[in-house]
Amino acid sequence: MIGERVEKGRIVMRVINCSEIIKNIKEMCIEANHFLSEDMKKAFELAVKEEESPLGKQILNQLEENLAIAGEEMIPICQDTGMAVIFVKIGQEVYIEGGNLTDSINEGVRQGYTEGFLRKSVVGDPILRENTKDNTPAVIHYEIVSGDSIEITVAPKGFGSENMSRVFMLKPADGIEGVKNAVLTAVKDAGPNACPPMVVGVGIGGTFEKCALLAKKALTREVGSHSNIAYVKELECELLEKINNLGIGPGGLGGRKTAFAVNVETYPTHIAGLPVAVNICCHVNRHITRVL
Amino acid sequence: MEKYITTPLTKEKTKDLKSGDYVYITGTIYTARDAAHKKMDESLQKNENLPIEIEGNIIYYMGPSPAREGRAIGSAGPTTASRMDKYAPKLLDLGLMGMIGKGKRTEEVREAIIRNQAVYFAAVGGAGALLSKCIKKSEVVAYDELGTEAIRRLEVENFPVIVVIDKDGNNLYETSILKYCK
Ligand code: SF4
Numbered sequence A: 001m002i003g004e005r006v007e008k009g010r011i012v013m014r015v016i017n018c019s020e021i022i023k024n025i026k027e028m029c030i031e032a033n034h035f036l037s038e039d040m041k042k043a044f045e046l047a048v049k050e051e052e053s054p055l056g057k058q059i060l061n062q063l064e065e066n067l068a069i070a071g072e073e074m075i076p077i078c079q080d081t082g083m084a085v086i087f088v089k090i091g092q093e094v095y096i097e098g099g100n101l102t103d104s105i106n107e108g109v110r111q112g113y114t115e116g117f118l119r120k121s122v123v124g125d126p127i128l129r130e131n132t133k134d135n136t137p138a139v140i141h142y143e144i145v146s147g148d149s150i151e152i153t154v155a156p157k158g159f160g161s162e163n164m165s166r167v168f169m170l171k172p173a174d175g176i177e178g179v180k181n182a183v184l185t186a187v188k189d190a191g192p193n194a195c196p197p198m199v200v201g202v203g204i205g206g207t208f209e210k211c212a213l214l215a216k217k218a219l220t221r222e223v224g225s226h227s228n229i230a231y232v233k234e235l236e237c238e239l240l241e242k243i244n245n246l247g248i249g250p251g252g253l254g255g256r257k258t259a260f261a262v263n264v265e266t267y268p269t270h271i272a273g274l275p276v277a278v279n280i281c282c283h284v285n286r287h288i289t290r291v292l
Numbered sequence B: 001m002e003k004y005i006t007t008p009l010t011k012e013k014t015k016d017l018k019s020g021d022y023v024y025i026t027g028t029i030y031t032a033r034d035a036a037h038k039k040m041d042e043s044l045q046k047n048e049n050l051p052i053e054i055e056g057n058i059i060y061y062m063g064p065s066p067a068r069e070g071r072a073i074g075s076a077g078p079t080t081a082s083r084m085d086k087y088a089p090k091l092l093d094l095g096l097m098g099m100i101g102k103g104k105r106t107e108e109v110r111e112a113i114i115r116n117q118a119v120y121f122a123a124v125g126g127a128g129a130l131l132s133k134c135i136k137k138s139e140v141v142a143y144d145e146l147g148t149e150a151i152r153r154l155e156v157e158n159f160p161v162i163v164v165i166d167k168d169g170n171n172l173y174e175t176s177i178l179k180y181c182k
Helices: A018-034 A038-050 A054-073 A101-115 A172-194 A208-218 A230-244 B034-045 B088-093 B107-116 B128-132 B144-149 B172-180
Strands: A005-008 A011-017 A083-091 A094-097 A139-145 A150-157 A166-170 A198-206 A259-269 A274-281 A288-291 B002-006 B022-031 B058-060 B098-101 B119-122 B135-142 B151-165
Touching: A011 A018, A018 A094, A018 A101, A018 A150, A018 A288, A038 A054, A038 A259, A054 B128, A083 A101, A166 A172, A166 A208, A172 A198, A172 A230, A172 A274, A172 B172, A198 A208, A198 A230, A208 A259, A208 A274, A230 A259, B034 B088, B034 B144, B088 B107, B107 B119, B107 B151, B151 B172
Parallel strands: A011 A094, A083 A139, A198 A259, B002 B022, B022 B058, B058 B098, B098 B119
Antiparallel strands: A005 A011, A083 A150, A150 A288, A166 A274, A198 A274, B022 B151, B119 B151, B135 B151
């Protein structure tokens, strides 16, 4: 039950039942695959206005129409309804009852993908490749935070764009120019494969896996928002301009709108390294957050 | 240019399709993606028959989401074509005349397209809900066990695609970028 507090000696915990988690994950999987967030819709409107290529404009119009049909008729925006990537921030004053948290999240994914007519795109083993038939398991990232609530973000990720993502272990001497080159290289190589206009998530710093996680998280940040670190904000703007000057355009068929946004996240790193990850997302940049 | 074509495709028909043309396809096409291509390739290596007629046909690289009741199909947009590059030249040499997907192809595929006077179309990636409206009928015809990756026979009506690589090997992905890069 949500909201109930249990006294255990001096410790006060908020109880959240697993059934709430299952229900919310299920609803979020379905919602994310049929409706994009407001920031993405605005990005589309702006892009249609600004696109110079007639074919590019036509494609953007089709994509807007596609979004309208998806929502009205409950047909997934894209047939690749993704692998379910889930970020969970658990307040350390939360007590979860009624089952195992990871199992509950996967149960929510199972119900969402089955009952929501979403595509099951997950194979149980990367080499043996047998479909699990319910899109589980999800890729779950937990974070313990202070407080007594759970924040869940569901971000189904398509693989046309995931496959074009990269990690670069740069040297400190490569500096910010090295970072720019890395991002532009990844975007150029992705081209039409990643269903542009893209959203580009960049993680700089940390370790090999940390920068990849930062890049993935960056994709869930609002399109049009900027880092509050001055040089990072500048980098985001400069990279977006450079990417849109590549000429790739909507659908990769030429035009000005290759990306809607470049979101960069940073983290401290080692004296010897400069890890950079570029996680590319297509225009179907799906993410929904709820707080329980 | 806008053009309307019907399947099956012939060299007569692909002759008129130029890189950059906006084409509406009506007729029968087949879906196949990674796993189905692998299976077809295994059949060919064993000298077995393919489960579908290849000659004159179009393969759509697509794995749909499940259909809701009363609908022919779920969301149905293209998948990345390059994953089928390993298999495509062989199928083209067997008479495949068209492929619908999204994204770049290898030089081997481009050469096989020229050699066989075939064509590579792109459908707009990520427009699966919209594209599903042009699919009137869908039926699994092979490899049912592959689920979304099974081979389906689709009846399409004015299915919108863009010619990327035409029979002369002109490649829209390469030429169009030059126009807009700064
Ligand atoms: S890259 Fe995105 S839009 Fe393109 S097919 Fe995959 S999920 Fe859909």
